[in-house]
Amino acid sequence: MTKVHLPIHEHSNGRPQVGLAIEPQETGGFEPRIIAFVCKWCTYAGADLAGTSRMTYAPNVRTIMLPCTGRIDISLVVRAFLQGSDGVIVSGCHPGDCHYTSGNYRARRRWMLLRDLLDTLGVDLRRLDLAWVSAAEGAKWVKTIQQFTDDMRQLGPYSALHAVAGDYSPDLAPLAGSDDDAPGVEVDAAEAGVPLDPALAAAMRQALEQGTAKAILGWKRRIVPGPLQPTWITEASAVGQLMVAVHGGNLTRLFKQPQVRKLGRVGLIVRYREALALNVLLQEKQLDPQQTLAFGVDGQGHFLGVVDWADAGFIRRWETSTSAAEKPSGFSEQTWQSLDKLMALSPAQRWDFWQQHFVRCIKCYACRGSCPMCNCGQCFTDKNMPQWFPTAADGPGNFSWHLVRAFHLAGRCVGCGACEEACPAGIPLSLLNASLARSAWKHFGHRAGATSAGVPLQADFRANDLENFIL
Amino acid sequence: MSRIGVFICHCGENIGKTVDCAQVAQAARMMPGVVYATDYRYTCSEPGQAQIRQAVVEHKLTGVIVGACSPRMHETTFRRAVAAAGLNPYLCEIANLREQCAWVHTNRHDASAKAVDTVRAAVARVQRNAPLMPIEIPLTKRALVIGGGIAGIQAALDIAEGGVQVTLVERSNSLGGHMAQLSETFPTLDCSQCILTPRMVEAASHPNIRLETYCQVERVDGYVGNFTVTLRRKARYVDWSKCTGCGTCWQKCPQKKIPGEFDEGLGQRTAIGVPFPQAVPSKPVIDRDNCLKFKTGKCGICEKLCPTGAIQFQQKDEEFTERVGAIVVATGFQVLDKSHLPLYGDGDHPDIITGLQFERLASASGPTDGEIRRPSDGKVPRTVAFIQCAGSRDAAGGRAYCSKICCMYTAKHALLYRHKVHDGKAIVLCMDVRTPGKGYDEFYRRAVEVDAVRYVRSRAARIYPQDGQLVVQAADTLNAGKRMDIRADMVVLATAAIPQENVRSVAQMLGIGYDADGWLSEAHPKLRPMETNTAGIYLAGACQGPKDIPETVAQASGAAAKVLGLLTRPQLQREPIVARVHRTSPPVYSTCVGCFTCAAACPYQAIEKEEIHDRQGVLLKTIARVNPGLCQGCGTCVSVCRSKSIDLDGFTEEQIFSALEALTV
Numbered sequence A: 001m002t003k004v005h006l007p008i009h010e011h012s013n014g015r016p017q018v019g020l021a022i023e024p025q026e027t028g029g030f031e032p033r034i035i036a037f038v039c040k041w042c043t044y045a046g047a048d049l050a051g052t053s054r055m056t057y058a059p060n061v062r063t064i065m066l067p068c069t070g071r072i073d074i075s076l077v078v079r080a081f082l083q084g085s086d087g088v089i090v091s092g093c094h095p096g097d098c099h100y101t102s103g104n105y106r107a108r109r110r111w112m113l114l115r116d117l118l119d120t121l122g123v124d125l126r127r128l129d130l131a132w133v134s135a136a137e138g139a140k141w142v143k144t145i146q147q148f149t150d151d152m153r154q155l156g157p158y159s160a161l162h163a164v165a166g167d168y169s170p171d172l173a174p175l176a177g178s179d180d181d182a183p184g185v186e187v188d189a190a191e192a193g194v195p196l197d198p199a200l201a202a203a204m205r206q207a208l209e210q211g212t213a214k215a216i217l218g219w220k221r222r223i224v225p226g227p228l229q230p231t232w233i234t235e236a237s238a239v240g241q242l243m244v245a246v247h248g249g250n251l252t253r254l255f256k257q258p259q260v261r262k263l264g265r266v267g268l269i270v271r272y273r274e275a276l277a278l279n280v281l282l283q284e285k286q287l288d289p290q291q292t293l294a295f296g297v298d299g300q301g302h303f304l305g306v307v308d309w310a311d312a313g314f315i316r317r318w319e320t321s322t323s324a325a326e327k328p329s330g331f332s333e334q335t336w337q338s339l340d341k342l343m344a345l346s347p348a349q350r351w352d353f354w355q356q357h358f359v360r361c362i363k364c365y366a367c368r369g370s371c372p373m374c375n376c377g378q379c380f381t382d383k384n385m386p387q388w389f390p391t392a393a394d395g396p397g398n399f400s401w402h403l404v405r406a407f408h409l410a411g412r413c414v415g416c417g418a419c420e421e422a423c424p425a426g427i428p429l430s431l432l433n434a435s436l437a438r439s440a441w442k443h444f445g446h447r448a449g450a451t452s453a454g455v456p457l458q459a460d461f462r463a464n465d466l467e468n469f470i471l
Numbered sequence B: 001m002s003r004i005g006v007f008i009c010h011c012g013e014n015i016g017k018t019v020d021c022a023q024v025a026q027a028a029r030m031m032p033g034v035v036y037a038t039d040y041r042y043t044c045s046e047p048g049q050a051q052i053r054q055a056v057v058e059h060k061l062t063g064v065i066v067g068a069c070s071p072r073m074h075e076t077t078f079r080r081a082v083a084a085a086g087l088n089p090y091l092c093e094i095a096n097l098r099e100q101c102a103w104v105h106t107n108r109h110d111a112s113a114k115a116v117d118t119v120r121a122a123v124a125r126v127q128r129n130a131p132l133m134p135i136e137i138p139l140t141k142r143a144l145v146i147g148g149g150i151a152g153i154q155a156a157l158d159i160a161e162g163g164v165q166v167t168l169v170e171r172s173n174s175l176g177g178h179m180a181q182l183s184e185t186f187p188t189l190d191c192s193q194c195i196l197t198p199r200m201v202e203a204a205s206h207p208n209i210r211l212e213t214y215c216q217v218e219r220v221d222g223y224v225g226n227f228t229v230t231l232r233r234k235a236r237y238v239d240w241s242k243c244t245g246c247g248t249c250w251q252k253c254p255q256k257k258i259p260g261e262f263d264e265g266l267g268q269r270t271a272i273g274v275p276f277p278q279a280v281p282s283k284p285v286i287d288r289d290n291c292l293k294f295k296t297g298k299c300g301i302c303e304k305l306c307p308t309g310a311i312q313f314q315q316k317d318e319e320f321t322e323r324v325g326a327i328v329v330a331t332g333f334q335v336l337d338k339s340h341l342p343l344y345g346d347g348d349h350p351d352i353i354t355g356l357q358f359e360r361l362a363s364a365s366g367p368t369d370g371e372i373r374r375p376s377d378g379k380v381p382r383t384v385a386f387i388q389c390a391g392s393r394d395a396a397g398g399r400a401y402c403s404k405i406c407c408m409y410t411a412k413h414a415l416l417y418r419h420k421v422h423d424g425k426a427i428v429l430c431m432d433v434r435t436p437g438k439g440y441d442e443f444y445r446r447a448v449e450v451d452a453v454r455y456v457r458s459r460a461a462r463i464y465p466q467d468g469q470l471v472v473q474a475a476d477t478l479n480a481g482k483r484m485d486i487r488a489d490m491v492v493l494a495t496a497a498i499p500q501e502n503v504r505s506v507a508q509m510l511g512i513g514y515d516a517d518g519w520l521s522e523a524h525p526k527l528r529p530m531e532t533n534t535a536g537i538y539l540a541g542a543c544q545g546p547k548d549i550p551e552t553v554a555q556a557s558g559a560a561a562k563v564l565g566l567l568t569r570p571q572l573q574r575e576p577i578v579a580r581v582h583r584t585s586p587p588v589y590s591t592c593v594g595c596f597t598c599a600a601a602c603p604y605q606a607i608e609k610e611e612i613h614d615r616q617g618v619l620l621k622t623i624a625r626v627n628p629g630l631c632q633g634c635g636t637c638v639s640v641c642r643s644k645s646i647d648l649d650g651f652t653e654e655q656i657f658s659a660l661e662a663l664t665v
């Protein structure tokens, strides 16, 4: 019996590993590390069948079995890459075959969104393989692995991504091309605001006097020069202090504050962006429509009346042009143009673009704080049992934060741009949000905030959702 | 501190030939947390299992890894062994070294390296495993059977005989289903009513059966062992507690010319009455759409003549609920309407009839008292053409499947016709004849050889009337498709068996699957033919696919056995692979924000609202809660939860992350 040498093995990424090394044997060249996440009922059984039928395939894949593709969280895929995989396979039952009837349909939606996000980030999509493999398709499993392994051998190690985890340089890299053509959104300090429309002021006073609202959220001037400040008033006499901001984030984020939640029935100034956000919050049961009195205002600050929650079409009052219905939610024209510019670059260029931005992130989480939809009691990034993603403001930490933050807003971000306004490092976060909003709209006809009814994008599916990207 | 034991199995030569098992065990010994590792020729054998049990005790193991065949083979075996030694079975994990390693790789070095990685991942994972206890669910010891055809009757009787209470729900006004319409039954030619009616009466009078006819299932909530079913008893307009079934009302009802559904439109019925004379229960209902009292406000003859004053025109539908532990679906099938076959006499020629209509003509209690007379003019047809596969095995027409029963019943029809019309000519046009089954081919041979039924292998393309007869234009498929015209006085179409029209809504209500054709889906086509993918719901009879009576009854008895197997246990035990919403101490209680994205994504509606109140009863928070009885453990909720507040026992994030880390770092 030949003894296999069992040293503490040094891997290319420099981390020690106990066990046998995979040394190049067949090709004499690079052997990729591949992780496969598979479901228990179809792919795992199909892979077993390949074994029972004594088929052979490349030894590079390490499989992790889960009950259903529904359980395959994107965090698994992202972690696999960050931890040094050169390629990732995700596989489960064919549509219609799911042991749990529809877990795979929801997974399919998630993969579509994830692919579009990864593409925007400049991740090489060839490194992620999605395949339906039934319990009878041992041969398909073999073919999938063989083909993918060969492709990864060709592509070589995924150094670009692994570098994020490895040689992370904390030096601020210069931003690529500060000329006008560079994608990125100009953010205006948003000092501007308009005084209350007299009709609006009257309505607010009445609400406070009659007690139909216990408090009203709006903006006021700061004592020192600077952007308008979100605030709330409880007395009718204070209505005169309120103003309507022109930019100024999204007022609905105040609902995250426990003090505001304790106020009872609250009124608030609702511009288009707030209206969209309110719809999302209602859909996700974060607000009680009975406890919310919305004073609609248009772009110029004119009072539109009190929003009636029973009227699902009220959102259209802000959408005067038909084009609003053809584009997802409230992103600015400039954001769409910048996104187009970004997507015109090659994936490698996009990758560089984002790396240069992410390196500036100081993990202040201002983006999260400013977003009305980032309303988790405890953000995934703050959880440590287990640690979801690295928390440090370094390569892996920043990459995973920005990826997952954007993903969690898929189908929910209303494009108000508050995060981008808040970011002190000037990272064009809206581009990531817009890319997912476009994906949700294009593939699933979903517009965040279009209605407060219905099922959240990622919980929903259609049997005929797009799947031409799956083997 | 983890104390993991690793057992590498050679599986004889199966693993050992390609994987260096001794070296894998050696490598395992160096893995963090491992205190014992060994390799053995057959770990699944009794000495192999004894080795595990002994090591668990001797080395005080807190986790066991068996590197062996696929967990789909022996996970249960090894978990039992571990449990026998006093360790929680869920602290045992399998590393698949055979099906997904030794058998698929040829290079010993590569395969061994992969084996070590696989074991390392399992070792990392098992350290995060929590001891799990099987979930115990209380059981309601009552069953519901939906559909009162022969399948439902058989299932209900078997369950009732087993000592369990059953509610049998039939939407029409009598038990019996299609079998009640049949004249004689193949292959023995015993009269259908004679064998069926006693079963109907037995079902209606069994002390353990509660019969609900003219009743529909409206809603099903709950889960295996604990369903709550909402039923709607349709208004009958007759108080059955008073009615004695004397029949005065239907004899006197002036609305006599309504085409009778039971006779497939060949006979007539009244607006009040029972569907057929042997109906069980034999109590009438008023057909509101045809009743003069309802239509014009005048009449009410039945009300005046009823000796017990049972007529109640004001009766309303009644809803009620029933708690049951298991459900048998026996909703049957229907036959394709001939209007779907426009090439055959424009789909509405009176002398082109369906097989089911032929059953009524041949039935001694049918509209012609069993004489074969054609519907248009009541003449006895001298030549009858029987056309098989009318709508079946026709992919272009949308039904690629074989209806299975038609070859046999067509042989029966032709034979019955020849018995009744001695000088008549019976011609069967068929694609081929399929008669597998005990005594079936003999029956078909008898039709051909004894009763001189002529079989022609051909495809009928078109049927049109000519000179008081029908011309069947067919292609002779044994003779290069040569055109052949057959003249007949009557044509009988063996129209396809198709799913019940409401099958999809029934399936959705129950949360069970159906295939592309609309037949209800069994959990496994071979090994679990009467179960559905929803625990506690079973299938019986033609709702699952075309079936004849013996098969229907066999499946119904099988489903009943499943129900008895379930409901005669003291309580239910489930694999504890279920999701769980994280809870922490006050004042946070849970990181769940109550967005209920998980609830919307769960395929089993297993996620409910939970309200957290303080001691004064003030609502502090509404969060999600998983009902472990409903949860099937798919983990879909885990992936959609943004705040990572829900996790799946047995596949927790910690377990998967550690395995992944062990594979990549």
Ligand SMILES: Cc1cc2nc3c(=O)[nH]c(=O)nc-3n(C[C@H](O)[C@H](O)[C@H](O)COP(=O)(O)OP(=O)(O)OC[C@H]3O[C@@H](n4cnc5c(N)ncnc54)[C@H](O)[C@@H]3O)c2cc1C
Binding pocket: B146, B147, B148, B149, B150, B151, B152, B169, B170, B171, B172, B175, B176, B177, B178, B179, B182, B184, B185, B186, B187, B215, B216, B217, B330, B331, B332, B333, B334, B335, B355, B356, B359, B405, B409, B412, B500, B502, B506, B540, B541, B542, B543, B547, B548, B549, B550, B552
């Ligand atoms: C022309 C013809 C001749 C045949 N001849 C023979 C023969 O000779 N020998 C033989 O073995 N087989 C024969 N068969 C086959 C036989 O009819 C079937 O095998 C048998 O009827 C199947 O029984 P079932 O209970 O599954 O379905 P069905 O008989 O269709 O009964 C289903 C019952 O469920 C009820 N139902 C449906 N939906 C609901 C609901 N939502 N709620 C409550 N109740 C509901 C229906 O009203 C019906 O009473 C013949 C079939 C045909 C069409």
Ligand code: SF4
Binding pocket: B581, B591, B592, B593, B594, B595, B596, B597, B598, B599, B623, B624, B640, B641, B642, B643, B644, B645, B646
């Ligand atoms: S998805 Fe997560 S946060 Fe939302 S209700 Fe479910 S467990 Fe709670």
Ligand code: SF4
Binding pocket: B578, B579, B601, B602, B603, B604, B605, B606, B607, B626, B630, B631, B632, B633, B634, B635, B636, B637, B638, B648
């Ligand atoms: S694991 Fe699946 S079945 Fe269980 S609650 Fe979550 S989504 Fe529903």
